[in-house]
């Protein structure tokens with residue numbers, strides 16, 4: 114292949130793990146726990162480990178520096194796998210700050226509204242009811258879909274032929290509700306709605322409705338994706354950042370077993386017991402088993418012999434990654450808290466700005482650290498993310514600050530630092546936070562975890578418990594470790610029990626009956642009063 118230098122040695126080990134993100138590191142760690150003598154080779158394309166976790170020290174002015182997560186950052190009480198790893202590594206968490214007034218900009222006219230309760234400000238009670246009914250329906254459908262094989266659902270074909278956009282249009286009439294769901298999905302498939310966050314960094318018209326519902330079910334329900342309260346995806350932050358998880362795991366695995374700057378270019382399996390793995394630097398590795406944690410959108414860059422099965426190829430070709438740029442802005446004070454705001458904004462982006470069809474912001478949260486460094490975190494996601502990618506870094510910075518000033522006041526224009534991470538520019542990820550399924554290919558989805566000969570697959574997208582999240586990365590790493598160690602004759606019963614845990618389906622307050630009931634009663638009261646005044 115182009116770029117391959119002739120090899121001068123072949124390194125042998127028992128298992129090769131490709132990719133040193135959280136899933137690959139977890140797979141290696143769990144295998145070593147089951148067999149301390151196992152010989153592992155971990156190959157990573159980048160010059161760092163951690164993959165989609167990235168914790169940078171930011172200069173916050175006055176000679177001070179502080180660590181912030183530019184990749185994955187939140188965990189939740191409903192995410193057992195990641196919490197167990199954090200506990201094992203003695204890494205602490207702390208709650209996401211959510212107290213105070215929240216801001217929402219959705220619907221016709223891009224009006225900026227504020228609200229304090231869990232019920233978002235959509236401009237009318239009907240909007241709130243409609244959103245609630247939408248979530249209710251999505252929740253009910255999601256629960257029916259098997260996470261292992263979404264296509265076994267009797268309505269699978271119908272919902273896979275539909276984009277999320279169509280699903281939303283069919284089930285929500287008001288623009289503000291549609292905007293809210295769009296904002297949520299852009300950031301969800303990473304971050305959004307009133308916390309329909311963490312969307313895929315993608316737009317509703319690109320995602321299969323079946324994929325989205327199965328994705329939500331892997332978290333235990335749609336509302337879990339949206340909330341920053343207990344059990345919700347944005348509930349807890351990790352002291353010191355999330356990249357340290359992989360760093361500490363690397364120490365435990367042994368740094369000598371981790372090779373950076375080794376992009377894998379080809380994997381060959383023949384009738385012998387060995388698989389050979391080639392890297393672009395010309396190195397060759399041999400092992401009896403391979404675990405790859407490479408995200409689906411990057412798998413197709415690798416040459417496989419024998420070739421991947423048709424269903425896996427079709428799936429990999431049709432799981433693009435979302436577009437998400439993350440920004441961290443630090444201030445000398447938590448001005449928003451002093452003014453009674455939580456820091457939370459959900460926005461449709463407002464009107465056109467520069468050459469873009471909307472402003473840059475989708476979602477913003479308080480990002481003040483456990484050491485009390487005041488900060489906000491936000492996302493430019495989906496289509497606005499792509500459009501704003503064409504602007505210069507300085508144009509993005511000044512526009513984001515100007516938008517924040519419109520929401521919060523002029524103090525927002527005076528940060529002590531501004532840092533952005535454009536994940537589209539990150540080689541060997543090419544976007545974030547997660548790869549999603551486009552309509553029409555979900556019949557191939559069960560191929561995602563199926564081994565290809567002696568090649569096993571992990572990575573958050575392959576998870577059945579919080580797929581797309583840090584928890585999913587850990588759970589999938591554990592599952593791949595089980596698969597390989599079982600073949601090596603090890604007793605994996607305990608680990609298998611952890612892997613087979615089902616997502617919990619706690620009822621979230623927002624879609625419980627009383628929260629729906631309140632706006633209905635108020636709306637009926639308003640209508641009754643109106644009718645009474647008009648006719649009598």
Ligand SMILES: Cc1cc2nc3c(=O)[nH]c(=O)nc-3n(C[C@H](O)[C@H](O)[C@H](O)COP(=O)(O)OP(=O)(O)OC[C@H]3O[C@@H](n4cnc5c(N)ncnc54)[C@H](O)[C@@H]3O)c2cc1C
Nearest residue numbers: 132134135136158164165185186187377545572573582583
């Ligand atoms: C901006 C952002 C915000 C996020 N927010 C959250 C959040 O708040 N909470 C949450 O739970 N999750 C969040 N996530 C998602 C979370 O970070 C990921 O689910 C998780 O880190 C994925 O881990 P992984 O090991 O599956 O994949 P990755 O971390 O992508 O690891 C895969 C590794 O494979 C390597 N690789 C790729 N190709 C090759 C090759 N050819 N050869 C060798 N190596 C290769 C890559 O370099 C990478 O290191 C976020 C992600 C991003 C980017």
